[in-house]
Amino acid sequence: MEPEGRIWRRLREDRAGLAGLAVVSLFLVLAAAAWLGLVGQDWSIAAGGRWEPPSPQHWFGTNILGQDIFQRAVYSVRTAFEVGLVVAVLSTLLGALLGALAGWYSHGWPDGAILWLMGVLDSIPFYLFVAAVAYALQGQPWAMHVAMIATFWTGTGRLGDVRATDRIRGAGLRDGGLEADVDPVLVELGDDRLGSIDPLLLRPIAGGLDPLKVDPVAADVEILRVLVHA
Numbered sequence: 001m002e003p004e005g006r007i008w009r010r011l012r013e014d015r016a017g018l019a020g021l022a023v024v025s026l027f028l029v030l031a032a033a034a035w036l037g038l039v040g041q042d043w044s045i046a047a048g049g050r051w052e053p054p055s056p057q058h059w060f061g062t063n064i065l066g067q068d069i070f071q072r073a074v075y076s077v078r079t080a081f082e083v084g085l086v087v088a089v090l091s092t093l094l095g096a097l098l099g100a101l102a103g104w105y106s107h108g109w110p111d112g113a114i115l116w117l118m119g120v121l122d123s124i125p126f127y128l129f130v131a132a133v134a135y136a137l138q139g140q141p142w143a144m145h146v147a148m149i150a151t152f153w154t155g156t157g158r159l160g161d162v163r164a165t166d167r168i169r170g171a172g173l174r175d176g177g178l179e180a181d182v183d184p185v186l187v188e189l190g191d192d193r194l195g196s197i198d199p200l201l202l203r204p205i206a207g208g209l210d211p212l213k214v215d216p217v218a219a220d221v222e223i224l225r226v227l228v229h230a
Contacts, residue, residue: 030074031081040075042068087148094149095156102157118154126151 011017034040046066054061060069102114121129133147140146 027077028081030077034075034078040071040078043071043075045071083144083148086145087152090145091149091152092156095153095159098153099157099159114157118157121151121154 011021030039044067047068048058048062048066050062050064050066052058052062052066058068058070060073063069063072098114102111105111129151130144130147133150134143137143137146
């Protein structure tokens, strides 16, 4: 069965997944209607009194300014999809590019610089960092996009780094470059088995409490040897 067929079959069997898909689809329809100007265009107009209760004219009531809360809620769906799609696409592209660059130059200065940047960004509390970047770019319509892209790319970047590094190392194993230091079973595994393990996360375990003293290749080989013979 094709991968697409397996995905749809599993989704049809997952009732919670189908319910979630229906909810997201409903919000997508609302966002598309707002983009097309069919609904939510009066979100900023103060057409009612302050704090009016729900009524046929204002389904969710009004706020302190007399603005229709339902109109504002519908328009906010459009904003959420705009920010979400832009941030998801750009952060994935940026993370894939930097992660692949770090993996290609594994153990070189690009790898070290990118991993250092990832560590710095991951060490800063998310909401504080986003608030700081948005405040520094206040007045700019893309301030929130920039702030979120600057933090969300690290997950994809780390995955790209690991995959690229492991494929290069797996090719080296099959070519015999590290056969003297690796069990024969690891050489047979090649990059397929290596790609399923994250050595960047496991290296400190192999090297004790001081990850700076760990030899990366030796640590990865030792980790794989333990896992294979477990």
